[in-house]
Amino acid sequence: MSPPASGQQRPELLVQPPGPRSVELAAVHGAVSAPMGPPERPGGIVLSRGEGANVWDVDGNRYVDLAAGFGALLLGHGHPAVVSAVQRQSEQLLLALGDVFPADAKVELLERLTALYPEPAQGIIAQSGSDAVSAALKTALLATGRPGVIAFGGAYHGLGYGPMAACGLRESYREPFAAQVGRHVRFVPYPWSPVLLAETLQLVHAELVQGTAGAVLVEPILGRGGVVVPPPEFLPELARLTREHSALLIADEIWTGLGRCGEMARSFSSCLPDLICFGKGLGGGLPLSAVIGRREVMQAWQRPNEVVHTATFAGAPLACRAALATLDVLEHEQLPERALSLGVELEQRLVTTLGPRGFGVRGAGLMLGIDLGPRPGAAATLMGALLRRGYLTTTGGGQREVLVLTPPLVIDSELLLDFPLALSAAIDEAGL
Numbered sequence: 001m002s003p004p005a006s007g008q009q010r011p012e013l014l015v016q017p018p019g020p021r022s023v024e025l026a027a028v029h030g031a032v033s034a035p036m037g038p039p040e041r042p043g044g045i046v047l048s049r050g051e052g053a054n055v056w057d058v059d060g061n062r063y064v065d066l067a068a069g070f071g072a073l074l075l076g077h078g079h080p081a082v083v084s085a086v087q088r089q090s091e092q093l094l095l096a097l098g099d100v101f102p103a104d105a106k107v108e109l110l111e112r113l114t115a116l117y118p119e120p121a122q123g124i125i126a127q128s129g130s131d132a133v134s135a136a137l138k139t140a141l142l143a144t145g146r147p148g149v150i151a152f153g154g155a156y157h158g159l160g161y162g163p164m165a166a167c168g169l170r171e172s173y174r175e176p177f178a179a180q181v182g183r184h185v186r187f188v189p190y191p192w193s194p195v196l197l198a199e200t201l202q203l204v205h206a207e208l209v210q211g212t213a214g215a216v217l218v219e220p221i222l223g224r225g226g227v228v229v230p231p232p233e234f235l236p237e238l239a240r241l242t243r244e245h246s247a248l249l250i251a252d253e254i255w256t257g258l259g260r261c262g263e264m265a266r267s268f269s270s271c272l273p274d275l276i277c278f279g280k281g282l283g284g285g286l287p288l289s290a291v292i293g294r295r296e297v298m299q300a301w302q303r304p305n306e307v308v309h310t311a312t313f314a315g316a317p318l319a320c321r322a323a324l325a326t327l328d329v330l331e332h333e334q335l336p337e338r339a340l341s342l343g344v345e346l347e348q349r350l351v352t353t354l355g356p357r358g359f360g361v362r363g364a365g366l367m368l369g370i371d372l373g374p375r376p377g378a379a380a381t382l383m384g385a386l387l388r389r390g391y392l393t394t395t396g397g398g399q400r401e402v403l404v405l406t407p408p409l410v411i412d413s414e415l416l417l418d419f420p421l422a423l424s425a426a427i428d429e430a431g432l
Helices: 020-032 080-090 104-116 129-144 161-165 171-180 194-208 234-244 295-301 317-332 335-357 378-387 413-417 419-430
Strands: 047-051 054-057 062-065 121-126 148-152 185-188 213-218 248-252 275-278 289-294 360-364 367-371 394-396 402-405
Touching (some): 104 121, 104 289, 104 317, 129 275, 129 289, 148 194, 161 171, 185 194, 194 213, 213 234, 234 248, 335 360, 335 367, 335 419, 378 394, 378 402, 378 419, 413 419
Parallel strands (some): 213 248, 248 275
Antiparallel strands (some): 275 289, 360 367, 394 402
16 A cells, blocks of 8 residues: 555644643743633644645644634645745735736636626625625625625624624624624524524515615525534525515625535525625635625626725735636636535545434535534534544534534545544543
């Protein structure tokens, strides 16, 4: 048997994580960084380098990365095509002049992204998922003249002031800033079951008939909320309701899009949103996002007096070239299709392993969640046990009760399909 390819190796722990150097640097980080995250979060490892599906900490421990930058590293760490594109661009132009004199790379990227939309489309290049959602919400207000937004319980759209107001994941994200956040958002339950679907749609309809909501903001699969897959009728019915009431449907595809769930846009298989937000994996590891929408909707930005959504580094050539390289690899290596088939196989193995334990598995493609039941913090405990076995994962759900897996789409299949055995051992260690 040939040795595993570089960047596709099993865990190798030289010291028990967190090692001494990680402990030292985590202490420095705690002293100089504002204290964010849950108060009980322990000091963890500090990362130093990555390659493919592997990442190393400052103590030399090698991990299998099943988090991939919160799902952003679609091609893994340091993909040669992305690195080469960034290196070439760095020798030509580091920064253009925004929308005044854009870089050729930005123009090419907008051509590629708008071509994903089935109808004539235009777009806005932004810098983060939150930034893209902000641009989409602004677009909806300009196009409809209505400030109201309908969002969903458990949703996460970023923590800029516009998106934060629509975050239903945790009220604690919004409450300290309530005095500065608009009160234009109405929340309805995300339909995690067919039984809840009718109630959700009735509540959406009741909000829309009031005539104040110009946008319905939705994740095709609830991401940080626990990888919740709604009934298949949900998005088509949501699209129908928004059309009937002259509102706009905004699909937050920042996690689900660009092949993560097996399609370039998860929502396209069931409906055509008016606006789509892409982010995370778009920049190949560099900060980049975009909003793409129907041309007639985006034309709302054309006004007698200047109205813009931009920033100094929006459309920066380095990030745009990384994005173009990422899109090339996704297409040429058929990674969305691979994510779909490999995700099915992984899900089947997880169900076989976890079924007797009573844990649920859900998701699509290589975006999977393992629901540990009504055990607040259980996924965080399991995340720690997996770290000690050399696997990086993240958590989801309002009580951090869901373990989230978003590996690189290029991960070796054997490396990924070995994971359920390590997971079972970690569950035993964690006492779950």
